Every structure is written in C-alpha cells, then in structure tokens.
Amino acid sequence: MSLSTAEVQAILKDALETGRLDDGAARRIAGHLLDPAVREPLLEAALESKRRGKGDVVSFSRNVFIPLTNLCRDRCAYCTFAKLPGSAEAHSYELEEVAAVTRGGVATGCIEALFCLGDKPEVAYRQHREWLAERGHESTPGYLVDACRVAFEGGLLPHTNAGILSAEQMLALRPWNASLGLMLENVSPRLRERGMPHFHAPDKDPCVRIRMHEEAGELGIPFTTGLLLGIGESHDERLSTLLVIRDLQDRYGHIQETIVQPFHPKPGTKMRAADPLPDEETAAWVAMARLVLGPEANVQAPPNLAPEILELLLRSGLNDWGGVSPVTVDFINPEAPWPTLRALRERTEATGQRLRERLPVYPQDVLHRPERFAPNVRSALERFADAEGFAKPAPTREAA
Numbered sequence: 001m002s003l004s005t006a007e008v009q010a011i012l013k014d015a016l017e018t019g020r021l022d023d024g025a026a027r028r029i030a031g032h033l034l035d036p037a038v039r040e041p042l043l044e045a046a047l048e049s050k051r052r053g054k055g056d057v058v059s060f061s062r063n064v065f066i067p068l069t070n071l072c073r074d075r076c077a078y079c080t081f082a083k084l085p086g087s088a089e090a091h092s093y094e095l096e097e098v099a100a101v102t103r104g105g106v107a108t109g110c111i112e113a114l115f116c117l118g119d120k121p122e123v124a125y126r127q128h129r130e131w132l133a134e135r136g137h138e139s140t141p142g143y144l145v146d147a148c149r150v151a152f153e154g155g156l157l158p159h160t161n162a163g164i165l166s167a168e169q170m171l172a173l174r175p176w177n178a179s180l181g182l183m184l185e186n187v188s189p190r191l192r193e194r195g196m197p198h199f200h201a202p203d204k205d206p207c208v209r210i211r212m213h214e215e216a217g218e219l220g221i222p223f224t225t226g227l228l229l230g231i232g233e234s235h236d237e238r239l240s241t242l243l244v245i246r247d248l249q250d251r252y253g254h255i256q257e258t259i260v261q262p263f264h265p266k267p268g269t270k271m272r273a274a275d276p277l278p279d280e281e282t283a284a285w286v287a288m289a290r291l292v293l294g295p296e297a298n299v300q301a302p303p304n305l306a307p308e309i310l311e312l313l314l315r316s317g318l319n320d321w322g323g324v325s326p327v328t329v330d331f332i333n334p335e336a337p338w339p340t341l342r343a344l345r346e347r348t349e350a351t352g353q354r355l356r357e358r359l360p361v362y363p364q365d366v367l368h369r370p371e372r373f374a375p376n377v378r379s380a381l382e383r384f385a386d387a388e389g390f391a392k393p394a395p396t397r398e399a400a
Contacts, residue, residue, distance in 0.1 A: 003028065008038050012045040012291075016052075021291045023243060030235045033284035046287035046317030053295025054319040058348050059358040059390070062341075063112035063323040064105035064156065067331040068093050068147055069140060071128050072118025072163075074201035077270035078231055078263055081332050082118050085127040092131060098147045101328065102154035108326045109394035111384055112159055112178075112360040113151040115144065116332065119163030119203040141169040148176035157380055159360040161224070164203045167215040175374040178360040178381065179256060180216060181224030184209055187244050188237040197231045197271060210244065217252025220372050222361045226259030226300075229285055230277040238285060242292045249293070254372075256362055257298035257320060260286045262305055264333065279309045283316040290317030298362055303344060304336040310344075314351040320358075356390050363389025 003011075011029060015021040021029070032038040069092035072082035083090040102113060121128045122140055129138075137143040141162060148158040160173055161181040170180060187206045191198045198204035216223045225248075227241050242258075249255040262282045265274045282301075289299050300320040301313050324338045339347075348355040359366060359381060361373075366389040370378050386392045 002035075003032055003038060005037060008041055012041055015291050016045055016048060019049075020246075020294045021288075026239055026243070026288070026292055027236065030239045030288065033235070033288070034278070034281060039280060039284045039287075042284060042287045042291070043315050043317070046290040047315055049290050049295045050299070050317040050319055053297070056353045057356050058314065058319055058321065058353050059356050059362075060321040060341075060344065061112045061159075061323045061358055061360055062108075062110045062391075063114045063159075063325050063360075064101050064110050065114050065116065065323070065325055065328040065331055066093065066098060066101055066147070066151070067091075068098075068115055068117040068144060068162075069121060069128070070118055070331070071121035071125060073120045073124035074118070074163075074198075074203050076201045076204065077197035077199075078266065078274075080266045080269060080334075085125045092128070093147065095146060095150050098150045099154055102151045102156050104327045106155040110325070110327065111157055111357075111391055112323060113148075113156040114323050114360075115148060115151075115158055115160040115162065117144070117162050139169075141165055141172070145172050145176065148173060152176045152376075152380070157360050157377070157384065159224070164208055164212055167219060170216060170219060170221060174219075174221065175376060178373065178377055179222040179224060182209060182212055182216075183226040183228060183259065183261070184213065184241060184245060185226070185228040186231070186233050186237055187241045188233055190237070191231065191233060210248075213248050213255075214252070217248060217254045220252075221254060222256040222365050222369075222372055223254045224257050224259065225255055226261055227285070227289065228261050228263055229282060230263035230274070231271070232274075239288070239292070242289055246293055249297070255297075256365060257300050257322075258289055258293060259300045259302070259322065260289050260318075261302060264305065264336070266335070279306060279312065282306055283309065283312045286313060286316040286318050296364075302330075302333075304330055304338050305333060307336075307339060310339075310347045311351055314348060314353060321355075358390050359384055365389075 011025045070083045151158050157178040159179045262277045265272050286301050299318045300322045301318045303321045345355045366385050
C-alpha cells in the first residue's frame, strides 16, 4: 500500500518532535524507501535530526587496521577475509608485527589500533591451536590480550572486533581497549537457514550476537554495532535489527555507534553474482538508522564502501565516517581504498558540515562516563583528547 505525501510528512514531523520514529511508523515507511517521494523527505528529516543532536560535525578516527588472524571457523557466503590454514594468504600476526604496525601508526599521527580477526579459529583448526600453544596460549582471545597490550604500550588506543567473546574475555581485554565491537549484522534467524549466507557460520546466530551485546552492556563497555545491508534480508528484517539496537541502547546505554554498511559482491565467494544495493537504498537506510535511533545516536557509514555518494550520505543523517587509515588497507574490503583525509574533509565541508578527528570512543563517553574505562585507558584518553572530547591536533597530543 502506497503512502501519501501528507502521511509521509506527518510521520516524519512526529519523529522529529518526539526524537524517534516509533515502531509502527517505521514499519509503514520501510517498504517504500526506493520511492523518491518517500526517500527525499526521509533524508531531509534525518539530516535535521542529526543537526539537532550533533550540530554540523562529522567525525572520523585515524587508525591502523591489524587483522590479528584471518583464520575463522565461520564460512559466510560473502566473505573474502577468512582463509584456510595452509593457504598462501593465511596469516596470524606475531607480537613483533603488531609492534611494527603500531610504530607506523604512531609515526603517522594515528590514535586507534583496530583489531579485527576471525571467530574461534582454534576450535576448527589444529594448526592454529598448536601455533597458539607455542606462544603460551590456549585461545585466540587470550593471545589477543597480549597483542592489544603491545599496541597500547606502543602508543595507540585499541578498539577490538574479535567476533563472539564471553564476558570473561571482554573483561580481560578491557585494560588495553578503549572500546569493543561486534556487527550485529541482522537479527533474522532466516539468514542461517540452508542456502542462506550464514548457514555455515555458527557465530552469526542472532541470539548469540545479541547476548554478547547484552553482556557488554552489563559490563558498561563502550560498544560498536551495525547493520549489514544487501545479503538477502528483507526490509522488515533490517528494521527489526535497528529496533533491537535501539532497545539495547535504551537498556544499557553502551552502544557508542551504529554502522550502516552495504555489502559488495566479491569474486570467489558464493554471493559473487549478487546484485549490489542501489546507492539510494544505502542512503535511505542510513537515514532510517538516524530516525529510528534518534538525534543523539552516532550513525556511521564507511566512506570507502560508497565513495561515489559521499555527498548523498552526508544528506542522510550520518555523523561519523569511522576509521580511516593512512597506513593500512581495509583488510575486510581490500578492494575499497580509503579516501584521503584531504578529500574527505573537502567533500564534507562542501555540504556545510565540519570534519573532526575523534578517538576510538566518542566525546560523550570521554567527557561524561570515565567509569567505563580502565584507569590506564582513562589516562591515555585524557592525553589524546581536547576539551571537547575530540582528538587533539597531532603535534599537541605528541607533546602531551
């Protein structure tokens, strides 16, 4: 059933007045996002919501990407990151390599060390268990603690996305991490059925992923999550995912950012022939995330995954570009280079907004929630942060 212009305007006006799209209104509008008569006013409302909550600032984090191991027990139908033991591309980082990347990051003014790795490879692969044992560890998360310590002591602030972690493992990482994360991706169990992209990925069970979000909330850990677009999910399943994220934030207050990430088909994967999402649809779901989550939420869209539509995304209510590295590639999407910071600044400012560098965590946590950080991390945040909770200019923080 179509929506009239008056109905769309009434829904969006109410969302701006109350701060959020309610569930019923969001479901009414979600199926019409490819209709320009719905999408254009949606983008306008999302940008107004962003301005009310975040002003004219769009932030980014200058980082290095450290894929600690690209072994993974999951076999997602769209992934090229995960490798098998014995593959020429399989690699697990020695601590000396972590230290070397850290030095490169510090030398180029980075603050964040983004650790990303496969889920539970030691469960699936004897070779990796033996590799860990030679280094004094029984599990990849145990080795990860040492790697984060090396990066932290070398002068960077780690943010870790290591797949499914237990509460105990998150606590062990806390002394060396500013924040943790896990892409929720989608809450639909249908995507784990036979023939669907997560059928061979036990760690993509929505209940398991939601529970880790809850445990991170119970521990008060600043936490990154996100929605993955275009892997076979429906509009309703996308919206349900955003509503779960909103509920987690309402209950625990720990969701520091929500990434809206479009899937791109990659050669060599089962989903190589899938149709990529239209740019307009990506922007519309960024706008939906803004209006569902509210003006104070941090909504992020990676600029390297939609480089032709940055101006459109800047109209959609995002307030963050995520990590951008002057040192390392995006190892999850190596075919998608980062924009230069100069280009990102120019294109952001051309829309009347301002680009500002942040830490791995956002100003509201840096300034107002110091209890969320281990004491040594809190001290490091104070050294890197300016009076507004954003990053000090590089020469200033190096002198601090």
